[in-house]
Amino acid sequence: xxxxxxxxxxENFGSPLYVYDGNQMMENxxxxxxxxxxxxxxxxxxxxxLNNQSVLKLFKSLGAGLDCVSIEEVHLGLHxxxxxxxxxxTPNNISTEEYEQAISLGVKINVDNLYTLEYxxxxxxxxxxxxxxxxxxxxxxxxxxxxxxxxxxxxxxxxQVPNIERIVKKLNINVMGVHVHTGSDILDAxxxxxxxxxxxxxxxxxDTVTHIDFGSGFKVAYKPDDLHTNISSFGKKFSKSFNxxxxxxGKEYTLEFEPGKYMVSNAGYFIAKANxxxxxxxxxxxxxxxxxxxxxxxxxxxxYHHIENLTNPxxxxxxxxxxxxxxxxxxxxxxxxxxxxxxxxxILFKNAGAYCSTMASNYNSRPRPAEVMILDGKAHLIxxxxxxxxxxxxxxxxEIEF
Ligand SMILES: *Cc1c(COP(=O)(O)O)cnc(C)c1O
Numbered sequence: 001x002x003x004x005x006x007x008x009x010x011e012n013f014g015s016p017l018y019v020y021d022g023n024q025m026m027e028n029x030x031x032x033x034x035x036x037x038x039x040x041x042x043x044x045x046x047x048x049x050l051n052n053q054s055v056l057k058l059f060k061s062l063g064a065g066l067d068c069v070s071i072e073e074v075h076l077g078l079h080x081x082x083x084x085x086x087x088x089x090t091p092n093n094i095s096t097e098e099y100e101q102a103i104s105l106g107v108k109i110n111v112d113n114l115y116t117l118e119y120x121x122x123x124x125x126x127x128x129x130x131x132x133x134x135x136x137x138x139x140x141x142x143x144x145x146x147x148x149x150x151x152x153x154x155x156x157x158x159x160q161v162p163n164i165e166r167i168v169k170k171l172n173i174n175v176m177g178v179h180v181h182t183g184s185d186i187l188d189a190x191x192x193x194x195x196x197x198x199x200x201x202x203x204x205x206x207d208t209v210t211h212i213d214f215g216s217g218f219k220v221a222y223k224p225d226d227l228h229t230n231i232s233s234f235g236k237k238f239s240k241s242f243n244x245x246x247x248x249x250g251k252e253y254t255l256e257f258e259p260g261k262y263m264v265s266n267a268g269y270f271i272a273k274a275n276x277x278x279x280x281x282x283x284x285x286x287x288x289x290x291x292x293x294x295x296x297x298x299x300x301x302x303x304y305h306h307i308e309n310l311t312n313p314x315x316x317x318x319x320x321x322x323x324x325x326x327x328x329x330x331x332x333x334x335x336x337x338x339x340x341x342x343x344x345x346x347i348l349f350k351n352a353g354a355y356c357s358t359m360a361s362n363y364n365s366r367p368r369p370a371e372v373m374i375l376d377g378k379a380h381l382i383x384x385x386x387x388x389x390x391x392x393x394x395x396x397x398x399e400i401e402f
Pocket of ligand 1: 049090181
């Protein structure tokens with residue numbers, strides 16, 4: 001994405017702003033699907049990463065299904081035109097009523113606890129379901145996003161498979177899919193293949209299974225020299241192990257994944273304006289017209305996001321602490337080297353496609369930013385900036401005498 005396009009987007013739609021490169025999303029999807037050499041492949045885009053209707057429609061046009069973790073995400077998917085049987089519902093700790101709503105909408109249900117397995121078996125005996133297994137593999141660098149390890153709340157423990165078998169047999173449940181999602185930031189193909197072997201051992205126990213879903217966890221580069229999942233070499237290795245399993249079973253399973261971050265992270269840019277440059281006794285702060293309310297990953301996950309000065313890229317390099325305007329600790333980066341920042345310069349954060357806009361809040365009563373998608377060189381507004389009216393719209397004027 002050219003700096004000029006990003007600057008122009010801010011001129012047209014204001015700051016702070018999320019800008020998405022639609023062509024990069026297409027490229028990511030193609031790279032991902034081309035990496036796997038199997039007969040049947042299905043990718044469900046994990047829409048919690050970035051849930052804008054235009055993004056959902058873009059992935060639908062490429063042939064993707066949708067991975068949804070809440071009934072509201074299911075509704076967003078249906079609204080974007082996805083067929084219900086292209087939507088995989090993979091929630092955690094939801095109510096029985098929410099499962100019922102999802103069933104009545106016709107989406108594929110991924111069960112992640114024994115209670116629900118029994119409940120569905122008794123109340124919806126014909127319903128094909130997926131079962132989410134927790135293989136207890138610790139993967140990824142950040143505790144918060146590693147969901148396969150022993151203490152994780154996700155999935156049914158691999159050690160409880162005998163219990164699953166018992167329930168499935170008794171209630172004659174149609175297990176169409178086995179699912180595993182070991183969490184984000186997996187770098188190592190061997191961990192995936194290890195998990196795969198455990199999953200295969202579960203699949204073998206159920207004749208009805210036709211789909212094997214390996215979730216996601218593909219690591220993308222946040223720093224320029226970061227290690228990331230090499231998708232083509234991973235795909236090659238993994239396809240081999242998958243094809244061997246199919247051959248061994250004499251059956252053609254559908255291989256499924258549900259990437260979020262890989263599809264959109266590097267296609268997103270967050271741009272904010274420098275309101276103030278402030279020297280203190282210890283450092284120089286750049287104060288932006290935004291904060292962790294709009295862009296929480298640095299504060300929440302201690303995530304690194306690469307920063308550039310869009311409007312003074314050739315300026316003399318300086319060391320800055322880049323901070324927001326929220327009235328508490330609100331830091332995007334410390335001791336970061338950036339070309340000299342002047343008042344009103346536009347500051348660019350990279351890798352702002354996944355888990356950025358969708359995690360934004362109204363804290364400090366700030367309206368959330370607009371979103372723009374640039375496709376084939378043309379900028380489209382895909383979410384308008386919120387207003388003070390939006391902030392007030394859910395509040396009810398109660399008849400209270402104060
Ligand atoms: C969040 C999530 C994903 C996507 O993970 P990424 O790391 O963004 O690719 C996939 N599957 C499930 C079940 C998830 O909850």
